[in-house]
Amino acid sequence: MSAPQSASQILSQDLSLDINGKAVGPMPVPEGLMMIDFLHEYLGLTGSRLGCGQGVCRACVVILDKPDGSSEEVRSCITGAHFFKGKKVRTIEGIAQRNDKGEVTALSPIQQKFLEHFSFQCGYCTPGFVNAATVLLEKLKRTPVARGKLDETITDALNDHICRCTGYVRYFEAVRDVALTTPGLVKDAK
Amino acid sequence: MNTPRHLKAYAGLLLAAAGVALLAACNSQEAANPAATGVPATLKSADLATRGRYLVRAADCAACHTTATGAAFAGGVELASPFGKFYGTNITPDKDYGIGNWSADDFYKALHDGVTPDKHLYSAMPYTSYRGMSRADSDAIYAYLMQQKPARVANREVDLKFPYNMRFGVRFWNMLFLQDALPDASVGQSAQWQRGRYLSNVMGHCAECHTPRGMLGQLDSSNPLQGAALGRVAAPGITPAGLAAVGWTAKDLQGFLASGMAPQGSAFGEMYPVVHLSTQYLAQEDLAAISTYLMGDKPLPPQALPAPAADAAKLAAGRQVYLAVCAGCHGREGEGKPHVAVAMKGNSSVRNADAHNLLVATLDGIEEQKFTGTERLQGMPGFAASLSDQEMMQLANFLRAGWGGQADNVTVEQVKKLRDAGAAH
Numbered sequence: 338m339s340a341p342q343s344a345s346q347i348l349s350q351d352l353s354l355d356i357n358g359k360a361v362g363p364m365p366v367p368e369g370l371m372m373i374d375f376l377h378e379y380l381g382l383t384g385s386r387l388g389c390g391q392g393v394c395r396a397c398v399v400i401l402d403k404p405d406g407s408s409e410e411v412r413s414c415i416t417g418a419h420f421f422k423g424k425k426v427r428t429i430e431g432i433a434q435r436n437d438k439g440e441v442t443a444l445s446p447i448q449q450k451f452l453e454h455f456s457f458q459c460g461y462c463t464p465g466f467v468n469a470a471t472v473l474l475e476k477l478k479r480t481p482v483a484r485g486k487l488d489e490t491i492t493d494a495l496n497d498h499i500c501r502c503t504g505y506v507r508y509f510e511a512v513r514d515v516a517l518t519t520p521g522l523v524k525d526a527k
Numbered sequence: 528m529n530t531p532r533h534l535k536a537y538a539g540l541l542l543a544a545a546g547v548a549l550l551a552a553c554n555s556q557e558a559a560n561p562a563a564t565g566v567p568a569t570l571k572s573a574d575l576a577t578r579g580r581y582l583v584r585a586a587d588c589a590a591c592h593t594t595a596t597g598a599a600f601a602g603g604v605e606l607a608s609p610f611g612k613f614y615g616t617n618i619t620p621d622k623d624y625g626i627g628n629w630s631a632d633d634f635y636k637a638l639h640d641g642v643t644p645d646k647h648l649y650s651a652m653p654y655t656s657y658r659g660m661s662r663a664d665s666d667a668i669y670a671y672l673m674q675q676k677p678a679r680v681a682n683r684e685v686d687l688k689f690p691y692n693m694r695f696g697v698r699f700w701n702m703l704f705l706q707d708a709l710p711d712a713s714v715g716q717s718a719q720w721q722r723g724r725y726l727s728n729v730m731g732h733c734a735e736c737h738t739p740r741g742m743l744g745q746l747d748s749s750n751p752l753q754g755a756a757l758g759r760v761a762a763p764g765i766t767p768a769g770l771a772a773v774g775w776t777a778k779d780l781q782g783f784l785a786s787g788m789a790p791q792g793s794a795f796g797e798m799y800p801v802v803h804l805s806t807q808y809l810a811q812e813d814l815a816a817i818s819t820y821l822m823g824d825k826p827l828p829p830q831a832l833p834a835p836a837a838d839a840a841k842l843a844a845g846r847q848v849y850l851a852v853c854a855g856c857h858g859r860e861g862e863g864k865p866h867v868a869v870a871m872k873g874n875s876s877v878r879n880a881d882a883h884n885l886l887v888a889t890l891d892g893i894e895e896q897k898f899t900g901t902e903r904l905q906g907m908p909g910f911a912a913s914l915s916d917q918e919m920m921q922l923a924n925f926l927r928a929g930w931g932g933q934a935d936n937v938t939v940e941q942v943k944k945l946r947d948a949g950a951a952h
Contacts, residue, residue: 369850369859391856391867393905415855419847 354421356380357431366418372411373397375418376428384429384464388499390414395498396465400427400472407479408472429464432471446515447471454511458502465498470512477522484525487516563661565730567810579671582664585730585813586657587805591615601625601678606651607758610744611687613651621677634669635662641705647697649685650704655746656732659708659725704745709734712752712766713823723820726813731805733821736762736797752821754881759891759949760796761883763875771827773875777818784814787898791875795893796884807899832873833932837924842935845925848918852910861930867905877931882923886937886945889919911949916942 347369353362356376366375376382376399388396392415401411402425411420434443444452447470457463473494482490491512500508516522565585566578583589592615594603602617619625626634629644637643641654648654690696709728713720727733739747739755754764763769770780774791783789787802794802806814835842850859856868863870871877876884892909914922919942924935 368847369854371855391864391905392908415852417851417854420851 350419352419352422354423355425356382357427368417368419370418372399372413372416372418372421376413382428382430385413386461386464387414388461388465393499394462394465395469396462398465398468398498400468401425402427408475410469410472427468427471429467432467445471446519447474447512450511450515451508454507454514456504456507456511457500458504462498462500466495466500466508469495469498470508470515473512474515474519474522477516481522481524484523487513487523491516563659563725563729564664565726565813566664566667567813569810575667575670576674577671578664579667579669581808582668582730583671584805584808585726586660586668587731587801588618588668589804590800591652592618593804598676598678598680600672600675601680602682603680608651608744610691611685613649613685613687614683616652616682617678617680618672619675619678619680620673621679624679624681625677626672627677629669631666631669634672635665638665638668641697641701647694647701649687649694649697650700650744651685653732653735655705656709656729656735658705659729664730700743700745704743706748709738709746710748710751711820713821714767715819715824717819717824719816719819720824722813723816723818726809727817727820731801731817733765737765756883758797760798760887761881762797763879763884765821767821767823767827770822771829772880773878774829774832774873775822775875776829777815777822777826780818780821781811781814784809784817785811785899786902787896788869788902788904790870791873791878792869793896793898793904795888795896799896803897830932832878832930835929836932837928837935842921842925842929845921845923846929848914848922849925852913853922856907861926866902868907869904871926872930874930877926878933879931880933882927882933882937882941883945885923885926886919886942887949889914889922890942890946890949911946916946919946 347367349365349367351363352366373385373387376385385399386396388394392412397412397414398410399413400408402408432445433441433448436442448467451457491509495508565582570578570581591604591606592600592602597603600618602615604615606613617625620627622628633644638654638657638660641648641652734746734752736757737752737754739750739753741747752765755762779789779791784806787794857863857871861870861872890909890911893907895906896904916939920937920939923937927933928935
């Protein structure tokens with residue numbers, strides 16, 4: 338590792354982006370600051386979890402909403418805040434419905450099912466799993482999958498996420514539950 | 528085993544073999560030095576199969592003859608080439624599918640002439656390199672293979688384009704191109720250099736990937752070890768000048784072969800299995816010998832990393848891309864993170880005059896790799912989907928000019944070409 342730099346050497350740039358439907362910035366943000374640190378330290382959004390800090394465990398993923406209407410996961414621990422300049426991002430805080438005061442009024446379907454299936458224990462990996470499942474369900478809404486391909490599709494979507502408690506099966510079952518009970522996600526669901 | 532008597536007996540056999548060889552063997556390495564062996568001093572008195580086990584690793588047989596999920600030495604590894612696809616064959620002692628019916632003579636003939644009891648081998652089997660192997664080493668490898676579990680796994684037929692699918696053509700290829708010894712890229716005379724030559728040119732068959740090939744797939748003997756691009760990841764030049772130009776020292780090179788990692792970077796692409804399956808198991812003295820052979824008895828001094836080659840303003844866009852998607856693992860100043868990601872500053876792919884491997888690694892990513900002991904490097908994501916050709920070009924030029932001492936001359940077209948080739952891969 339190189340010697341720590343003095344604060345004067347670290348340049349800042351203005352950053353503005355959309356987080357959970359709200360415009361953020363422009364505000365000066367140091368170059369090379371990772372997105373998770375920006376969320377935690379600048380915005381007080383502490384729901385995204387720093388796990389491995391090197392892009393392996395996926396506890397830190399946020400959702401990037403693309404102009405074409407699709408969404409994808411991005412690892413906030415290894416992606417700089419400035420990568421998101423001018424882009425639309427959802428964090429775990431933006432998944433549930435809230436009222437004008439910011440209070441949660443309803444969980445999203447996958448959050449509800451994770452509770453019903455007792456999917457998590459310590460919960461550290463849960464924000465990442467919620468975001469991964471959310472991205473998957475949105476994808477299924479755009480492109481429904483055949484019933485026979487559903488299990489494989491869920492596995493592919495969740496596979497990179499690490500849980501050490503371990504709730505993999507219950508996470509998996511909760512996602513399958515939502516996919517099969519939400520109309521239009523699976524082509525020949527009964 | 529009584530080694531000297533053994534060798535004497537084989538010297539006679541060798542003379543006979545030389546007589547029937549396709550080419551007049553006037554300059555044969557093993558004829559000049561029938562005592563040549565890849566067995567290290569520590570195993571000199573070990574039994575034949577134990578020596579064979581070491582030699583099988585030195586010759587990296589598993590690279591082509593063992594798949595990641597298949598039985599040991601049962602074949603099946605795909606080798607893509609401009610001529611079509613080759614598949615490593617079953618070399619277990621199974622009598623139907625393997626080489627269980629072969630004699631030690633048959634085995635030596637396959638290594639030395641590329642001829643098996645029933646056919647001519649294509650030169651994807653590196654007999655061009657193994658030709659220099661001593662009979663004693665061939666016999667040790669044979670003894671080891673004959674102890675392996677027979678695998679009832681059928682060979683996959685080669686899948687070649689016309690006219691390369693006409694196997695008899697190999698005879699003419701051999702007449703034209705098969706030589707007894709490969710040319711040297713370095714200068715040396717020491718015993719260590721001689722040993723390194725045998726380990727590199729014959730056993731390790733380095734030239735098969737690192738020497739460019741001609742129209743018919745023959746090694747270009749006028750440009751030994753100058754680098755070639757057979758697969759998606761190119762094999763860089765490993766001549767003394769090529770190694771010194773990107774900062775290699777003999778010590779770093781030796782460490783790289785032992786562990787897959789060095790200050791200049793980690794093994795990836797087809798070099799990763801070479802370290803994983805072969806060089807990590809070799810004796811330190813042998814790795815030192817390989818380094819000495821590659822760099823020469825009097826190595827050129829490693830070139831220091833020059834100051835950034837372009838002005839910072841010109842590289843600013845690429846720097847922003849780097850900070851956005853690379854710095855999290857490779858470090859803000861390209862210093863790398865131990866056990867996570869290698870340094871970019873001074874990395875030999877960044878310092879390479881040809882940006883090919885730098886671009887391929889950035890586009891495709893690198894799978895998680897296990898190195899020696901408990902060392903691991905996590906997978907590197909590919910950025911083909913998230914960076915545009917323009918961003919990729921900016922990033923490559925920032926790295927090259929900032930930390931590689933190279934010109935910022937990567938073009939958008941170059942990126943696009945590699946991206947398209949990767950998508951078709």
